[in-house]
Amino acid sequence: MINLVENSRFYLIFVFVLALEFNYLCNHVEGKAFFVFGDSLVDNGNNNYLATTARADAPPYGIDFPTHRPTGRFSNGLNIPDIISEKMGWEPTIPYLSRELSGQKLLVGANFASAGVGVLNDTGIQFVNIIRIYEQLNFFRQYQQRLMREIGATEAKKLVNESLVLMTLGGNDFVNNYFLVPYSIRSQQYSIQDYVPFVISEYKKVLQRLYELGPRRVIVTGTGPLGCVPAELALHSNNGECAEQLQLAASLFNPQLVQMIDELNQDIGTDVFVAANTNQMHMDFISNPEQFGFQTSKIACCGQGPYNGLGLCTPFSNLCPNRDLYVFWDAFHPSERANRMIVDQIFGGSTTYMHPMNLSTIVTLDSRA
Ligand SMILES: *[C@@H]1O[C@H](CO)[C@@H](O)[C@H](O)[C@H]1NC(C)=O
Ligand SMILES: *[C@@H]1O[C@H](CO)[C@@H](O)[C@H](O)[C@H]1NC(C)=O
Numbered sequence: 001m002i003n004l005v006e007n008s009r010f011y012l013i014f015v016f017v018l019a020l021e022f023n024y025l026c027n028h029v030e031g032k033a034f035f036v037f038g039d040s041l042v043d044n045g046n047n048n049y050l051a052t053t054a055r056a057d058a059p060p061y062g063i064d065f066p067t068h069r070p071t072g073r074f075s076n077g078l079n080i081p082d083i084i085s086e087k088m089g090w091e092p093t094i095p096y097l098s099r100e101l102s103g104q105k106l107l108v109g110a111n112f113a114s115a116g117v118g119v120l121n122d123t124g125i126q127f128v129n130i131i132r133i134y135e136q137l138n139f140f141r142q143y144q145q146r147l148m149r150e151i152g153a154t155e156a157k158k159l160v161n162e163s164l165v166l167m168t169l170g171g172n173d174f175v176n177n178y179f180l181v182p183y184s185i186r187s188q189q190y191s192i193q194d195y196v197p198f199v200i201s202e203y204k205k206v207l208q209r210l211y212e213l214g215p216r217r218v219i220v221t222g223t224g225p226l227g228c229v230p231a232e233l234a235l236h237s238n239n240g241e242c243a244e245q246l247q248l249a250a251s252l253f254n255p256q257l258v259q260m261i262d263e264l265n266q267d268i269g270t271d272v273f274v275a276a277n278t279n280q281m282h283m284d285f286i287s288n289p290e291q292f293g294f295q296t297s298k299i300a301c302c303g304q305g306p307y308n309g310l311g312l313c314t315p316f317s318n319l320c321p322n323r324d325l326y327v328f329w330d331a332f333h334p335s336e337r338a339n340r341m342i343v344d345q346i347f348g349g350s351t352t353y354m355h356p357m358n359l360s361t362i363v364t365l366d367s368r369a
């Protein structure tokens, strides 16, 4: 009797361990690594580890996150990379500076993004201690060395070669640089018509460096409609219309980004880079919020002042009861629900939204390889 109980317990444990192993194998056969670079739109918490004011580690950030706690994500819940991971059946990307990112967790990929950064090294200097884009790329190289020690050089190279990358940059080169203050240094150097090609040419160098580091599938998002975010409605608009100069910047930036990506792909000889037209995705629900089930695209859920667009989202800010009805969570960043709609377009959007192809197409192509 005792033996039988012991035996069946052993058997159960054995089956359980087998199931774990099986699960583990499946995850690692199916799962590709995911690497994320860029700014606050995609930062999963790196800035929590830095002495900077660009952070989202206090409530009510994270109010709709599974833990209902702030994590450093600039969202009420999940952000764009989280939702891509979720839809692909992957674990969320871990911030590179987190101690959690070690051992087998390295195989998930990593998140190098840091709120406040831009394409240019002088963007976001007011945030002092942030991981600028070339530092993010250096960390990626360092990550690859750690990965090699974990799984060997050949496997590490393969993992990076087959990975997916999300790169979100550019908005801060306008909001937190050119247009940050009147008569900014950059605005004295360049007209906006000349500044955009300058940022694009620097962005091209960043993407070339990324390509040298090994990834072969890179989604590059354009800027959102910079002049329509609640912060800009509060600061640079007097009637609730999107701020003109910032909208001009976004309308110049995005087509030039597509052109630059075409050039890169032509030079490489294959479609490594894909441009996501986040500007158009956002404009859809800004021009007709009700059609997408939003109550407003002008007022932020969390904040204060006109449009809840002034200052930061803090425990003392106004907070809307239902985040799903707002396009904007805070003065700059979309709500989780808006992020979900953006990711739907990244997966299934037409060539207006995803150039030259959407993520579903990439997944299909790569599963045939
Ligand atoms: C930005 O910094 C990186 C290294 O920190 C450097 O290689 C690059 O040339 C700089 N870019 C510009 C435009 O100064
Ligand atoms: C990376 O993968 C591609 C297929 O996507 C293959 O043609 C190429 O040889 C691989 N490169 C390396 C360095 O493994």
Ligand SMILES: *[C@@H]1O[C@H](CO)[C@@H](O)[C@H](O)[C@H]1NC(C)=O
Pocket (backbone or CB within 6 Å): 347, 348, 349, 350, 351, 356, 357, 358, 360, 361
């Ligand atoms: C994008 O993805 C969908 C599937 O979700 C597909 O039907 C469609 O043809 C794709 N569009 C393009 C332009 O690749």
